[in-house]
Amino acid sequence: MSKHHVSTTINGEPTEFLCEPQLTLLDVLRDELHLTGSKEGCSSGDCGACSVMVDGRLVCSCLMLAVEAEGHTIETIEGMARGHDLHPLQRKFLEHAALQCGFCTPGLLVAAKALLDRNPNPTETETRYWLAGNLCRCTGYDKVIRAVLDTAAELRGE
Amino acid sequence: MPMLDYTAPSTVEEAVRILAEASGIAKVLSGGTDLLVQLRSGRTKPDLIVDIKNIPGISGICERDGAFVIGAATPGAVIGECEALQQAWPGVVEAANLIGSTQVQGRASLAGNLCNASPAADSVPALIAARATCVVAGANGRREVPVESIPTGPGRTSLRPDEFIIEFHLPKRPPRSADAYLRFIPRTEMDIAVVGAGVSVTLDPGGACTDARVVLGAVAPTAILVPEAAAALIGHTLDETVLAALDQAARRACKPIDDKRGTIEYRTKVAGVMARRAAVIAYERAGVRR
Numbered sequence: 001m002s003k004h005h006v007s008t009t010i011n012g013e014p015t016e017f018l019c020e021p022q023l024t025l026l027d028v029l030r031d032e033l034h035l036t037g038s039k040e041g042c043s044s045g046d047c048g049a050c051s052v053m054v055d056g057r058l059v060c061s062c063l064m065l066a067v068e069a070e071g072h073t074i075e076t077i078e079g080m081a082r083g084h085d086l087h088p089l090q091r092k093f094l095e096h097a098a099l100q101c102g103f104c105t106p107g108l109l110v111a112a113k114a115l116l117d118r119n120p121n122p123t124e125t126e127t128r129y130w131l132a133g134n135l136c137r138c139t140g141y142d143k144v145i146r147a148v149l150d151t152a153a154e155l156r157g158e
Numbered sequence: 159m160p161m162l163d164y165t166a167p168s169t170v171e172e173a174v175r176i177l178a179e180a181s182g183i184a185k186v187l188s189g190g191t192d193l194l195v196q197l198r199s200g201r202t203k204p205d206l207i208v209d210i211k212n213i214p215g216i217s218g219i220c221e222r223d224g225a226f227v228i229g230a231a232t233p234g235a236v237i238g239e240c241e242a243l244q245q246a247w248p249g250v251v252e253a254a255n256l257i258g259s260t261q262v263q264g265r266a267s268l269a270g271n272l273c274n275a276s277p278a279a280d281s282v283p284a285l286i287a288a289r290a291t292c293v294v295a296g297a298n299g300r301r302e303v304p305v306e307s308i309p310t311g312p313g314r315t316s317l318r319p320d321e322f323i324i325e326f327h328l329p330k331r332p333p334r335s336a337d338a339y340l341r342f343i344p345r346t347e348m349d350i351a352v353v354g355a356g357v358s359v360t361l362d363p364g365g366a367c368t369d370a371r372v373v374l375g376a377v378a379p380t381a382i383l384v385p386e387a388a389a390a391l392i393g394h395t396l397d398e399t400v401l402a403a404l405d406q407a408a409r410r411a412c413k414p415i416d417d418k419r420g421t422i423e424y425r426t427k428v429a430g431v432m433a434r435r436a437a438v439i440a441y442e443r444a445g446v447r448r
Contacts, residue, residue: 001161022197038193045258045262046259048259048261058260059264063262065190068209111260131260132162
């Protein structure tokens, strides 16, 4: 079986890899590129733990073949903090204790950032629907939603 | 995992040639939100994946004289952001946007939803109600066919192995026309339709219906067009008698299965209710477009 050569940009860095065609983007991110922040929960697009941005769109990296990344721009949770400076969402998740085991957290953060980047002032309902594809077994979601809305308020300067 | 190859042709003709010459099972990939799940589970074991997303125009929406062309691989998120389409075909847009989560909307396409051929596919009843057609490319050239001619049963379509859908066409709307799609699920998000109902209407200046299409999903092996339900609307403004006739016609058309999502009796009852409610929304939307 021939491997495919794929050229992408990941978190701002030109990145090339070789992969077999059946591998998902999530497989390659974690096992080949060692970007293990994106998690494998369900592998069927239901849990959102593998959420990444592809060309500015929120997607499940388990529902995309790695070869499909050719020529595209990918952002993962690893690109969210600036060095040791956490993104405001990451800070607010800590302040609000919006996580327990943490497995869903990278996906929730990537998805929440995608929401705030396009809608700086979402309602609670909009936030809950936007994040409906990110499952969390620990928090009951309330703290997550409060952290996202508090981040939005802070980013608006309120 | 079986031996698998992948190719991403850059023209329709090249894609057709590859599909026509494929020796084993070839699967067309657009958004992949169903195909990748099936690959993973082993439900489908293709030898070749033909990714159509590198074909220019396969993703995107354009308006021509009030009619719309939607590329086969256009993601749901892009459909939801098109204001002109939302204005003309709010039911089609709301149906497409019900497919999966925000993440799934970033990839999932109308062609995938149609060709996956689930009886519960959300966009399909709305597209059929809209009299949408699709352009199919194949070794014998291109043909434009009604959306309802594509699915033939659960997981089965009328497409030949060398064929794939390249775009959808939605016609220009007469004045006072609107559509609506509703689905019933036992929660508010992230579930598969127990019943779906798409209704498209055109009203006269007095508010009486001059044209209607009523389509039900998840109550038969494919989405079903119900002319008797449309006939209950045509010539009438909405009142309880008309809605009761619509409800009865919708229920009579149902041939559902019993499964974990609902019994035959339950699905049949809910189909009437969904058809009523979708009709009310479509009439209201059409009424404000004078």
